[in-house]
Amino acid sequence: MKNECIDCPCIVKYFRTLNKCQAEELGNNHVVVRFKKGYPIIKQGTFSTNVLFLRKGLVKIHITGPYREQIVRLIKRPSYLGLPTTIGDKINQYSITALLDCEVCFIDLNIFNRMLEQNKDFSNYILLELCRSEVESFRHCANRTQKQLRGNLADVLIDFSENIFESNKFLLPLSQSEIGNLVDTTRESVCRVLSEFMSDGIIRMEGKKIEILNTRSLKMISQNG
């Protein structure tokens, strides 16, 4: 499963284009690991000494709450994974699981820290990343708790089409109970609302393939709960 790679295109290439730091610093101090769809990348409660960078695929960040599993957010490439916990106390506060086949760079924490220290642009960039992601979490959370089911589901569908797949037609890589975990509801309720959306002609479903037929309606539903 593991395979070393000296000249892999992940963050090295990413930084080269963004001009964020000397890509050379990484050298072969990182490793690319492939994860098949559905496999865990990080497990809540475990110890971590690597910074992860998602160079291919899509993952979910989820935490085991008091009663059910809760999906906090989805992250698509290219992006760092779990920065706050790796930089923080090293104990992973959440799990990360592959929703599609993924390729993840594991960067040694020492190297990462050296980069942080030596490169102002880079550390600035990381700081900004953290800020953005916290604000993002706030918004996400506020929306979810204030809207009701139809609104939240509409949001998920819109988000998928706009940000995750950038098309109105996509293969939803989540089961209905996973969608439930994302919008804080049960599998059954997700099913019911999706059926409603279908019979209202807002979406069309074929297995896990979803096509959004009426984005305007979805946005309306998103707005008035």
Place this chain on the structure above:
Amino acid sequence: MKNECIDCPCIVKYFRTLNKCQAEELGNNHVVVRFKKGYPIIKQGTFSTNVLFLRKGLVKIHITGPYREQIVRLIKRPSYLGLPTTIGDKINQYSITALLDCEVCFIDLNIFNRMLEQNKDFSNYILLELCRSEVESFRHCANRTQKQLRGNLADVLIDFSENIFESNKFLLPLSQSEIGNLVDTTRESVCRVLSEFMSDGIIRMEGKKIEILNTRSLKMISQNG
């Protein structure tokens, strides 16, 4: 309202004790502002070029959601305020309001950035702060959406007595509708549950003064929803 202060004890003193950076760097590049209970310190959507440090008092972080006001968290001194937004895109993503009389240091963002650049320990400290607060947000959010009202209210009371006032007897600086905004429910429901807690002998109330009579019960309620 405003008054300059060259030798104020806020962050200067704070850093001196924590040995996080040369307190001198701040010099008189910061200003202390006092806010009376109930007054807004930062308003969502406004532009900010200062880093804030709460040296006295208690504040709420709240965002105007699609339907109601939502309190994201309470912050007591000593603590930075709104770091992610000030460091980020400078537009405040949430409001901050004084719950008790407060004193806040306004530090010029340029100075703050210079400190970040020049002092490794300091920037490390800020990085850690950000990480901690993000993870904290996750947990808070997950708990709230998974438990039901009684559990959430119990949590708020426990949090107040343990972290905010460090005593079982406190003057609750929130109205019932504010508590509602904190646990995502209505004023009426908060009232009802508090009454229940009273008649169960778990708490005692005199106006806004709340005394916790049975912490064990509260923890039980917190645990099993």
Place this chain on the structure above:
DNA sequence: AAGAAAAAGTGATACAAATCACAAAATGAT
């Protein structure tokens, strides 16, 4: 390709909390 396991669909029922509607009490302003 066949059988097992997981996911999806859907009705009936239960229930926590929202909403509405007032009255009582507390707090602030003049």
Place this chain on the structure above:
DNA sequence: ATCATTTTGTGATTTGTATCACTTTTTCTT
């Protein structure tokens, strides 16, 4: 001290969603 305003307390009713129970369909395994 008095009046106005904001908070609190509580009942009656509605409602969105959870829960339970079962069937059908899809997906995975060997």
